[in-house]
Amino acid sequence: MSCMELVREDLRDESAGASNLKFNERIKKLQSGGRKIHHLGFGQSPFPIPSFAQDELKKYAHVGEYLPVAGLPALREAACKLHQTHDDLTNITADDVIMGPGSKELIYQVMNIIAGDVILLSPTWTTYAPQARLARKQTFVIRTSFEDGWKLTTDGLNKKFEEEQIKDGSLIILCNPDNPTGASYTPEEFRKLSEAFRKHKMLVLSDEIYSRLSFNEDHVSMAKYYPEGTILSSGISKWASCGGWRLGYLIFPPQLKNLREVLAGAASQTYTTVSAPIQHAAIRLLAFDEEGKSYARHCSRILKTLGEHCCRKLREVGVKVHMSRSGYYIFPDFEIMRESLKRVGIETGAKMCDKMLEQTSVALMPGGPHYLHPPEALTVRLCYVNFDGTQALRASEEIGLNQPLTEDFLREYCASTVEAIKLIADWVTKVQQGA
Secondary structure, rough: OOHHHHHOHOOOOOOOHHHHHHHHHHHHHHHOOOOOEEOOOOOOOOOOOOOOHHHHHHHHOOOOOOHHHHHHHHHHHHHHHHHHHHHHOOOOOOHHHHOOOOHHHHHHHHHHHHEEEOOEEOOOOOOOHHHHHHOOEEEEEOOOOOOOOOOOOOOHHHHHHHHHHOOOEEEEEOOOOOOOOOOOOOOOHHHHHHHHHEEEEEEEEEEEEEEEEEOOOOOOOOHHHHHOOOEEEEEEOOOOHHHOOOOOEEOOOHHHHHHHHHHHHHHHHHOOOOOOHHHHHHHHHEEEEEEOHHHHHHHHHHHHHHHHHHHHHEEEEEEEEOOOOOOOOOOOEHHHHHHHHHHOOOOOOOHHHHHHHHHOOOEEEEOOOOHHOOOOEEEEEEOOOOOHHHHHHHHHHHOOOOOOHHHHHHHOOOHHHHHHHHHHHHHHHHHHHOO
16 A cells, blocks of 8 residues: 555645645745745734733743633633624623634634535635645635625625535635735625525634734624624734734634534544643733734734835736735736736746746745636735834834824835835836837
8 A cells, every 4th residue: 555545535635735834935945045035925924923922921931731621711701802892792702712723723623513514715715725625525615806806795605505505504714804815894795795694594704813903993893793603713823923822712602602612622632722821921912902902003004004005016017906904915916917928828827926936036826726716817915024024113113103104114114025016016017018
């Protein structure tokens, strides 16, 4: 028997691992070999972990005992109050919260225990579909469009149910604010979608990991409009820059108590609990006090100002792109280049990104199959975070929140990203001119 024969047939193409992590490792290897590359392909916070959180972690570094499977009661209470206060979720209590080693693990656990199918959007985050395969779930994909802002519509949802035999109680995953597109939903959009979710007897997993970075502080949670069927997923990896701490959480509505209890049982048999020092330190983060809010506002306004710059410069050369509403991403569409690229034998987003890397030293991840999007789509996920976040954050704090950030600020503190966008825009122009 060969080694590969030991692997489940449906997983024999999974050995490469998460596509975004693999792409990041590839670019890092090129950089370590001495090549200067503007890396716009990996979504990791550029900012330092808040100093107050670092101090809390040091304070609890000696704690080594196992903590409750669902998490410290004080931590679950902090998460509950955060969403009660900022998302107007009045139906939840600390008992509805489960902590885990990152929201990614918890999302997989949900897929693994449900009886229904999994419904994903196109484009969507690279991990959802592989997780569904690991959990042996039938997966259905709903295409979204640039014209609809890359967002799910009731028409698109209803059409999928008309076309396919989808089980009652199936799970749809909404990333809001979205990775890879930066899209966010409005109250009216959620009101309409909630009616469709009820009609089709659906579960919704609302991945809101970027919510506290909302540029206009106007994040809307699906859990407010479909409270009985929405599981909210969040954590500290994005707004608090603690990706390596691996702490995320789920908030179940009281109506899904049995599902929460089964997930807690699965957690006890798999990851057991989250690191004790991390949980203690995260209580202060999830308290989201004035220091935490100030940190998040400075980070989000830097990202907003830089994102607007990226969109403006790309639009000037004809690239279609929606401005992000939160987080690190935009999802540009280079369709304007299709005929020019076709003349030199390039007809997929992946080949376009390879050529761009070769000719400009800008690394972008193609927005194709890894995002459940067609390979011929000339879309990319652009992460505008390749700058020194420590210096940018310090400068923003010195300027103060009452003063806007300027183009001069971007040129000084986000120079690498500004340069990369200029290289992309110049490349688009040259290719179209046949240069």
